[in-house]
Amino acid sequence: MGWDANDVARLKELWTAGHSAGQIATRLGLSRNAVSAKLKRMGQKRGHKPPTANPRIVSVPKRKVAPLAACARPADKVVSRRKPVATKPAPAQPKEFTKRQLYAMLVDAVKNTGSR
DNA sequence: CCCTGATTCGC
DNA sequence: GCGAATCAGG
Numbered sequence: 001m002g003w004d005a006n007d008v009a010r011l012k013e014l015w016t017a018g019h020s021a022g023q024i025a026t027r028l029g030l031s032r033n034a035v036s037a038k039l040k041r042m043g044q045k046r047g048h049k050p051p052t053a054n055p056r057i058v059s060v061p062k063r064k065v066a067p068l069a070a071c072a073r074p075a076d077k078v079v080s081r082r083k084p085v086a087t088k089p090a091p092a093q094p095k096e097f098t099k100r101q102l103y104a105m106l107v108d109a110v111k112n113t114g115s116r
Numbered sequence: 117c118c119c120t121g122a123t124t125c126g127c
Numbered sequence: 128g129c130g131a132a133t134c135a136g137g
Contacts, residue, residue: 001128001129001130002128002129003128003129030129030130031130031131033129033130033131033132033133034129034130034131037128037129037130037131038128038129038130041128041129
């Protein structure tokens with residue numbers, strides 16, 4: 001699998017279009033993991049390598065762990081600013097299609113832009 | 117429950 | 128560099 005310029009182009013296209021990795025992944029026949037990883041790789045930022053990266057050994061590292069004392073947040077009176085009383089005209093606003101449904105249309109509308 | 121995004125590790 | 132596996136959150 002070599003990520004061809006075409007693939008990347010569509011990837012970025014759909015991604016920027018607001019599609020999710022899953023949609024693009026399914027569309028391109030990859031897994032969301034590949035897309036996510038690719039996207040991540042794209043934004044590779046050089047000169048940003050922590051010395052001793054992670055002392056973790058293998059597999060499932062417990063990232064996102066922040067045992068910090070973030071509790072130091074007295075959360076003053078964060079009272080809500082507004083109270084959505086009612087006034088919900090609820091016009092005939094069609095709900096957004098489910099990603100799946102949208103995806104179906106998306107596939108059809110993929111428009112094979114650069115598909116030659 | 118499903119999906120989404122992010123990250124790391126191994127190849 | 129790519130993909131899979133995993134975790135965490137919505």
